[in-house]
Amino acid sequence: MTNLELKNQVKERIDLVNNTYLLEEILNLLDFESEDNEIFVIPNEHLQELDKSVEQMKSGKTISNDLVNLKVQKWLSR
Numbered sequence: 805m806t807n808l809e810l811k812n813q814v815k816e817r818i819d820l821v822n823n824t825y826l827l828e829e830i831l832n833l834l835d836f837e838s839e840d841n842e843i844f845v846i847p848n849e850h851l852q853e854l855d856k857s858v859e860q861m862k863s864g865k866t867i868s869n870d871l872v873n874l875k876v877q878k879w880l881s882r
Contacts, residue, residue: 805813821827846854860866 818827818830821830
């Protein structure tokens with residue numbers, strides 16, 4: 805499929821979308837792709853939380869993804 809065909813197909817599908825959230829996400833994706841490789845700087849608050857998470861992981865304060873999924877399923881079934 806050529807670029808022109810792909811563009812036309814995307815335009816047609818976007819015209820059918822009525823979900824605001826999805827349209828915003830599409831716009832964000834397009835904006836992200838068109839940026840000039842701007843370097844994302846992680847805010848200090850996030851870095852502090854990441855450091856905290858790494859320390860928790862090193863000290864064994866973790867749970868498996870399977871256990872998290874079980875807890876979520878249990879919570880959703882209430």
